Amino acid sequence: xxxxxxxxxxxxxxxxxxxxxxxxxxxxxxxxxxxxxxxxxxxxxxxxxxxxxxxxxxxxxxxxxxxxxxxxxxxxxxxxxxxxxxxxxxxxxxxxxxxxxxxxxxxxxxxxxx
Numbered sequence: 001x002x003x004x005x006x007x008x009x010x011x012x013x014x015x016x017x018x019x020x021x022x023x024x025x026x027x028x029x030x031x032x033x034x035x036x037x038x039x040x041x042x043x044x045x046x047x048x049x050x051x052x053x054x055x056x057x058x059x060x061x062x063x064x065x066x067x068x069x070x071x072x073x074x075x076x077x078x079x080x081x082x083x084x085x086x087x088x089x090x091x092x093x094x095x096x097x098x099x100x101x102x103x104x105x106x107x108x109x110x111x112x113x114x
Contacts, residue, residue, distance in 0.1 A: 003050040006058065009066055015046050018061040019054065027057045056086075085109055 006015070016034070019027040030049045037044045050058065059066075089109065101107050 002055055002059075003047045005070065006050070006055075006062070006066075007045070007047040009069060010062060012046050015058060018058060019046075022057050022061070024053070024057040026053045030054045056084075 016031055019031045022028070030051075031046070034044060034046045034049050
């Protein structure tokens with residue numbers, strides 16, 4: 001949903017530039033994956049590669065550009081960053097040996113997403 005919104009507000013070449021210029025290694029890998037598919041003539045969009053970590057990085061870079069069109073989106077930016085809610089849940093889900101629900105607090109965290 002967030003990446004679909006950003007697709008309406010940002011140009012793909014801008015996003016690639018911002019992700020390449022960051023120190024975020026995951027964001028740089030997103031660009032590499034996108035370019036590999038592009039080189040193989042496989043139709044894809046940089047926005048299709050955007051997951052929580054890269055979205056957090058991108059939102060930080062474009063906050064001034066989108067603040068007027070969707071100020072509430074910027075409230076979510078912090079939750080995408082390392083150590084925050086979406087990052088934590090993504091890490092848990094990407095490692096299936098870790099339980100998603102460890103205690104009542106973890107249920108409350110997931111409930112925020114719902």
